[in-house]
Amino acid sequence: METRQLETTPGFVIFDLPGAQHYVGEARLGSRLIPGNATMLARHTTYIFAMLEQQRSGASIGLRSDAADAAAAVEALAAELAVDFSSGRLSTSPGLRLDAELLAPVLAHDQRNLIGNDDRDGISFNDELVGVGAAAAAAGLLGDLEGKRVAIEGFGPAGLGIARETAAAGAVVARIATAKGCANGRFDPVTLADAWASAAERCVEALSGDDGPEQQWKIWADDVDVVFCGSKPGAMSGEGASVAASVPVVAYSAAAVSSKALAVLRAAGTPVAADFVAAAGPALCWWADEALTHGDLRSAVTETVDAAMSETVRHDDGPFMAACYRAESFLRTWQDELPFGRPLG
Numbered sequence: 001m002e003t004r005q006l007e008t009t010p011g012f013v014i015f016d017l018p019g020a021q022h023y024v025g026e027a028r029l030g031s032r033l034i035p036g037n038a039t040m041l042a043r044h045t046t047y048i049f050a051m052l053e054q055q056r057s058g059a060s061i062g063l064r065s066d067a068a069d070a071a072a073a074v075e076a077l078a079a080e081l082a083v084d085f086s087s088g089r090l091s092t093s094p095g096l097r098l099d100a101e102l103l104a105p106v107l108a109h110d111q112r113n114l115i116g117n118d119d120r121d122g123i124s125f126n127d128e129l130v131g132v133g134a135a136a137a138a139a140g141l142l143g144d145l146e147g148k149r150v151a152i153e154g155f156g157p158a159g160l161g162i163a164r165e166t167a168a169a170g171a172v173v174a175r176i177a178t179a180k181g182c183a184n185g186r187f188d189p190v191t192l193a194d195a196w197a198s199a200a201e202r203c204v205e206a207l208s209g210d211d212g213p214e215q216q217w218k219i220w221a222d223d224v225d226v227v228f229c230g231s232k233p234g235a236m237s238g239e240g241a242s243v244a245a246s247v248p249v250v251a252y253s254a255a256a257v258s259s260k261a262l263a264v265l266r267a268a269g270t271p272v273a274a275d276f277v278a279a280a281g282p283a284l285c286w287w288a289d290e291a292l293t294h295g296d297l298r299s300a301v302t303e304t305v306d307a308a309m310s311e312t313v314r315h316d317d318g319p320f321m322a323a324c325y326r327a328e329s330f331l332r333t334w335q336d337e338l339p340f341g342r343p344l345g
Contacts, residue, residue, distance in 0.1 A: 131161025140309025154231025234345025
């Protein structure tokens with residue numbers, strides 16, 4: 001892993017693997033960002049590419065500036081790495097505290113298929129595809145989703161995508177959690193979409209009724225059939241895994257399951273679907289033929305995740321580790337050494 005310090009503005013760029021065709025990763029803004037906290041963000045994308053058998057690598061851009069200096073920092077980034085961006089060697093997307101408008105000087109060079117940015121009833125197509133992949137991963141763990149009760153941690157646009165796809169497959173969204181708390185009930189996707197649109201993370205307050213939202217940790221309660229987690233790296237900690245007990249887990253964002261949580265769940269025989277499997281959908285779009293439709297790409301995501309889950313779900317070491325072995329088998333075909341550390345929080 002190469003970490004390059006920027007010269008024209010405080011910040012850094014992480015390139016995960018040497019010799020990759022392309023490097024892809026979000027750009028984030030924050031005065032306290034450090035490379036060590038971004039390595040697993042890049043590694044998550046690296047493992048997505050490996051799972052898809054693409055000789056590409058994850059990356060991560062961190063701009064160490066305050067919000068007031070964001071525009072100047074992005075301009076400096078765009079100028080300093082102009083060759084990398086204009087050649088397509090490095091591609092980035094809006095991340096923490098950086099929206100598309102702020103990042104426009106960089107995004108103007110993006111050569112990927114940007115169908116993932118299309119609006120799909122209030123969420124991006126990228127978020128919809130995360131929902132498609134996460135639902136397929138859950139079905140791979142459970143057999144099917146008909147009548148199953150699901151919980152969604154880190155509810156937001158991708159969580160809404162998960163709610164729509166699981167509900168369409170016959171599941172019931174029984175619990176959601178944001179940083180503001182946890183709400184229990186029987187939530188249809190329209191209600192969840194309206195609540196998120198009106199209150200964002202505070203949607204749990206309206207959805208909880210007069211009693212107010214419950215404590216956030218209750219998202220891990222074991223009275224559901226599957227838990228989706230994706231608020232941040234390490235969202236499911238060892239303590240959360242102990243509460244979840246035997247409830248299958250689907251990670252849908254970078255390194256959402258911690259190494260301690262995975263150890264606890266493996267010891268309990270609880271299956272965990274890897275984040276780089278469930279969230280592979282957007283990456284399938286980036287170099288897709290522009291003639292492909294939303295429906296074509298949805299089908300491709302389902303087929304890809306179904307195949308990965310079928311291959312890994314019955315492995316003695318569990319589906320998460322089996323997915324790692326699968327990705328690493330491909331990495332060995334073009335890397336002299338495997339990168340140190342798997343995508344765990």
